[in-house]
Amino acid sequence: MTTVVELGIPTDRLGFARTFDRVSTFEFQVGGMIGGSPPLVWTSGPDRDSVRRALEEDPSVDVIASVADDAGRSTTDEETAVGPNDRWLFRLAFGDGVKLFEEIVTENDGAILTAQGRDERWMVKLLFHDRESVSACHELLEQYDFAADVCRISGVNDLATARTPLTDTQYETICKAHELGYFDVPRGVTLKELAAELGISHQALSERLRRSHAALVSAELSDRSAPMEIDP
Structure with a gap:
């Protein structure tokens, strides 16, 4: 039975721990984590410069490029007042924690559907073909000390009503x-x-x-x- 699992994982196990230390209101949403290339990541915080500096000083990620904000303005545009829904897009290369996590998921026939975070915690949604793959994946996450909490697990057809x-x-x-x-x-x-x-x-x-x-x-x-x- 196809199974969807939602996991909560501390940032010090996957990434962004230093960024959250510097910017407590930091939030992020990864655009995609399949294929091995550095993904696009939507971010938010008090202002773009604070977020960019925090990311550049975070050893768990490398900033490949600062792309645009949520209104489509490039990073060379004149700064404007920050609104409550402003977000900034970066292309980021993640470190060993995310790479190992992706490897564990894919080796157990899983796929990462979504990944986002706030309050010093990642929330990832994974898709597996069966419960045996879920258990095997979770055992490896425990073995490598990811400290993952399962927030929800359900069949793909009853995800909304579990x-x-x-x-x-x-x-x-x-x-x-x-x-x-x-x-x-x-x-x-x-x-x-x-x-x-x-x-x-x-x-x-x-x-x-x-x-x-x-x-x-x-x-x-x-x-x-x-x-x-x-x-x-």
Whole structure:
């Protein structure tokens, strides 16, 4: 089943951390990250010069060119007052963090649909052919310490209407635990017995249940989609 995954990743893992340190209101949207060539990136902030200087001093990116603003004016045009919706377009070459991230995604038959960021955090939307590829990709992201949080995961056909904050694995685990009486008082099955039934370790089950509970509580207390984890 085709799957869309939305990830949140800190800027110190992918890029722009130094830029956010210098320009706290900095925001960006990458025009495309497939093909290996330096992408075009829309940026915003207090003014174009502040953003440009911050980017030029950021070791995670190289500024190839400063192209235009959102109204189509080139960078040689006379400066005008900055409006709340002003954006500036740069062609940027990203460093090793983004390159490794792209490699991990593509090697697991994934594609990067969108990438944008604010408040010192990247938000990327990925497309995979199946859940197995999602899990394999997430395991590698954990292995390379990307600190990625899954904000939403859903089938491509139900992306707009997905309501559960649980991954498939978490949902199946909660259902099996309920079926066997794990949540009953007294419990109908121990954690060790439930782990054996699911074929996973005691520790893995404990962590999976904890993450599932956290996702359910967060979803109940918030109108927004709760962060999710992809279980091993």
